Amino acid sequence: MNIKIKSLEIHFYGANNLDSIPQLSNFSEQERLGIKAVAQVLPFRTNNYILEQLIDWNNIPEDPMFRLTFPHPEMLDSKDYNHIIQLMTENVPKAVLKEAANKIRQQLNPHPAGQKKYNVPTLNGKPIPGIQHKYRETVLIFPAAGQTCHAYCTFCFRWPQFVGLEDLKFATRESGMFQQYLQQHQEVRDVLLTGGDPMTMKARQLSLYIEPLLEPKFDHIQTIRIGTKSISFWPYRYVTDEDADNTLRLFEKIVQRGKHLAIMAHYEHWQELDTPVATEAIRRIRSTGAQIRTQAPIVRHINDSAETWAKMWQMQVSLGCIPYYIFVERQTGAKAYFEIPLVRVFDIYREAIQQVSGLARTARGPLMSALPGKVAIDGVAEVAGEKVFVLSFLQGREPDWCKRSFFASFNPDATWLNNLKPAFGEDKFFYESQLEEILTRQQLF
Ligand SMILES: *Cc1c(COP(=O)(O)O)cnc(C)c1O
């Protein structure tokens, strides 16, 4: 099946050109001001494809694609929101507004899970920015030019790093450092390019990071993974964009050189799979030999229902994608608005998994990507008269933690690992002493 897709040029929309969005023409002044006010604090970017094909404008404001990309007043504390509105109404100088926004931002925990402090590795004694190496087998690389996205998710925790840097010379130098590090670390099997969204880079830039890894000296690298939301936010990237074909050729080359190419595609909702260009992009990517695995957090107001997940996983399986992870929303940004109690997250996951066949039950989780590792909620149970959460690591800072069950006292309000206490009167989880040792060691750098 070959569908003819008409090409489209990307247009970005944000607070600055909000008034030129045709679909908002019947929004009141007040509603527009609300969007603009939140956008002073949290990043806001959407694009013409999302406006024209993903958002259902008959279902505003509940539409999940609208919630996913448009800021709304409830995302800020009402005191902060009113303060920004007041400053904007008074037309204060830009610098004053910026300072007020920065103050609010600082309270929003921009770097959760010790990302800044603990996961930065070193090369010849010096820290290398742009790399995280937390789990033995996998190195994350954040190409400087890929630290932006085709649109911004309203719940995203990556917002402090959205600054584009497009210099090819810089990319070459940076890629050189990454290569040196990977050569020194023969234990690494997977390289995961992430961002932002690395697929905002052109094929030429992308190949500066990827092609060197195809040389024999990187035989220990078996898998190249690319974390991306582009198939959802801008599928034209793979279909009609000017370098769509070059990108697919790069993908083919990776596969032909004997490496596994895993596209870690980020999908919140089945609506993102439901357009002709979205399915055509998936078809074209898969035709290169790449495998698409899907993952997303479960987020209140966007995808907090079992039916949504079950339908999404089924559609993904029919399109040849493999459901991979379901995450608990992180403790950052507008978390008060988006977070869901762990017990509810688990129930949604359980109810969704029950509705699908084994081929879609590859979605594992729900996972908290936290300081000690990726912690899965395996269930709620009663053990020795105490109601508990059953938990285990899917990934740990110490590989030996993986797949060891542990128990936390049941807490119906807990939304993250740090709200949980060990069950059975114990004062520490099994990993905590070792974690302290590991972190002390890493801080020495
Ligand atoms: C999730 C994650 C990975 C990849 O883990 P997998 O379980 O192999 O998918 C690697 N590094 C970090 C820091 C992560 O958070």
Ligand code: SF4
């Ligand atoms: S695409 Fe990913 S990095 Fe970009 S805003 Fe969404 S969640 Fe954040």
